[in-house]
Amino acid sequence: DDIYDVYGTLDELELFTSVIERWDLNAMTELPHYMKLCFLSLNNFASEIAFDVLSEQNVNVFPQLRNAWIELSKRYMVEARWYYSGYKPTFQEYLSNGLVSITGPSIVLHSYIFSSNPIKKEAMEFLEGIPDIVRLASEIFRLADDYGTSSNELKRGDVPKSI
Template structure:
C-alpha cells in the first residue's frame, strides 16, 4: 500500500473503500505484527485527510467517520448491527429483501434480550444468603471493590492509573466473567487452570472514561490530550494481547468472553460514564439496542 518513498501508491489514491478495509483489518493485529501497526497509522492518516478535504460522497463519508470514531473490531456487535442496517437503508444500491430480512433478524434477537431481562429483573438482591459459599466469595469481592471506589471519592483520594485499573477490573466483575468462561472449557486441565492464574487483566474497563484520564493527568502532570493518547495506547496494547490469545488453545466460550468484555466497556464508557451517569448517548444506544424495534 506504500510506494518507495513511503507515500500512498498512486493507484490507491482514490480507493477509499480499500483503505477503509485495510484500516479495519489492522485492528486485529497481534503483538509484533509491525506491518499491520504501520497500516493502522498509515490508513488513519489518509482517512482523516479525506475527511478534512471533504472529497468523499456522503454515504462513504458516514462510514469513514464511524470507523475513525471506533474500529469495527472494538465495537459491540449487536449495537453496530443496528447502525449498519440503518446506514444500508440509505444506500442507493439497497436490496429491499435483504434489508427486511436484516430488520426481522434484529427484532427477533431483541425480543430474546427482552425476555432475558424480564427473568433477570425477578432476581432478589437479598438472596445472597442462599448462594453457595464460592458464589458468596465472588459477590463480596465485587462488593468490596465497588466500596473501595466509593471510599476514594468520599476521602478525596486520587489513585494512580495502575491502582485505578486494578480496582476497576475487580469492581466491573471482569475476573468473575473470565474465570467462569475459562472453567467452561471442554479441555480444562489442572495445568491450564494454573496457567490461567497469570492471564493478564484486560485493562480496558472504563478505559476511555474521564476517571482514568484524570488519574494519569494527575500522576504524570500531562495535559488532557497527552493523557487521552496514553489511554488509547493502553487500549491498543491490550487488544493486541487479546488478538494473540484468540489463536490459543483456550475454549471458544473463553475467547468470546475475552473479546466481549472490552467491547462492552467501550460501549458503556466511550461517551463518558455510561453507567454512573447514564442519561446521554449511552442510554440512547441501550434503548435502541434493547427496547426499540426497527420499523419494517
C-alpha cells in the first residue's frame, strides 16, 4: 500500500487503479516505471498461484485472486482520494473501507486457496461475499492496526484514523 500512501500522485494512482481494474498488461505501458514493476509483480503472483492450483486441482482461482486485488486497490484509492481532497470520512465510512484495505478478506481468500485441497466453489463464493466472521475480524484488525500506527501516520498528514 506504500504506492498509495507514500509514492504515487493522485493522477498516477488513478491510472494505476484503472490498470489494475482492467487487469490489462498492455495498459501498464501508461504507468510510471515503479508502478509497472508493481503491477507486473502482482500479475505474476496471482498467475503463479492460479497456475499451481489449476495444475494440482484443475480449479481456476485466477478470477477470484484478480477480483480480490482489484477490490483492494479500489479501497486504497478511496483512501488516497480522501487524503488528497482533505476529506475526513465518518467512522462508518472509514471502517467500511478499512476492513478491506487492511487486507483481511484478501488474506483469508489467499489462505483458503493455499491450504485447501480440494478447493470448493461454494467456499470461494462464500469468501468473496465477505462473511461476517471475516468482516468482524477485519474490523478488529483495522482498529488494532490504527491503534499501533495512527500517531506516525497522522504526523505525516495521512487520513485520520479511528483512534
